Amino acid sequence: MNEADFAALVTATKETLQRVADQFAPAVFASSLAAEDMVLTDMILRGKLQDKISIFTLETGRLHAETLAVLDRIKETYDYDVTPYRPQPEAVEAYIKQNGLNAFYESVEMRKECCRIRKVEPLNRALKGNRSWITGQRRAQSTTRAALDVQEQDEAHDMIKFNPLADWSEEDVWHYIRSNNVPYNTLHDKGFPSIGCEPCTRAIQPGEDVRAGRWWWENPESKECGLHVVDGKLIRIKPVATNA
Numbered sequence: 001m002n003e004a005d006f007a008a009l010v011t012a013t014k015e016t017l018q019r020v021a022d023q024f025a026p027a028v029f030a031s032s033l034a035a036e037d038m039v040l041t042d043m044i045l046r047g048k049l050q051d052k053i054s055i056f057t058l059e060t061g062r063l064h065a066e067t068l069a070v071l072d073r074i075k076e077t078y079d080y081d082v083t084p085y086r087p088q089p090e091a092v093e094a095y096i097k098q099n100g101l102n103a104f105y106e107s108v109e110m111r112k113e114c115c116r117i118r119k120v121e122p123l124n125r126a127l128k129g130n131r132s133w134i135t136g137q138r139r140a141q142s143t144t145r146a147a148l149d150v151q152e153q154d155e156a157h158d159m160i161k162f163n164p165l166a167d168w169s170e171e172d173v174w175h176y177i178r179s180n181n182v183p184y185n186t187l188h189d190k191g192f193p194s195i196g197c198e199p200c201t202r203a204i205q206p207g208e209d210v211r212a213g214r215w216w217w218e219n220p221e222s223k224e225c226g227l228h229v230v231d232g233k234l235i236r237i238k239p240v241a242t243n244a
């Protein structure tokens, strides 16, 4: 992509965020603290949209130290405290007592139950009371995200969901980060293009799919954590007009 096209992409993305702030607040941005999310964090905080779009992360209790360190980098750089949403302690305890700490390796069902407790339930709490939510998902990230639109109707949560980076490539993300000196998760320098919980994420080899290091023991079709899935199926998403 040449510089003019990249500048147009950045402008369009900032306009999407401004539109969310103007027309769909209160809004929340669900940040996984990965590279894509740092692009949006930078745009939201430098654009002074935080009063309309607050930022939270799902602090699952199983994140890498490098991921948690990003919270400090955001505080240092933007003087902003990302809100951590944590799982219900009693639900975590019951899962571990019944199944073991790392039972998610045993089956897709066990893995989804762990994700439900540590991610889905806290996400539902974080979204409550908001009109829209924002993710850093990109269409090119995986087979499960190929149909992603910038603006969608999230029927599961009955709210509007924005994916402002839907059209961005991985190269665009890194171009923005380098040109704007945006802080990022140092795991990206160690072979982790996609970052999740520590026991469920590993580094990948050059040429492998970007999400190959997530739940690597499962089939590609099952590789979502449930944040965009209901009853084991991808949420039926309706694209809606972006000038609404």
Ligand code: SF4
Pocket: 060, 062, 104, 111, 112, 114, 115, 116, 118, 119, 196, 197, 198, 199, 200, 225
């Ligand atoms: S990614 Fe792994 S550790 Fe994290 S919630 Fe899902 S199954 Fe549990």
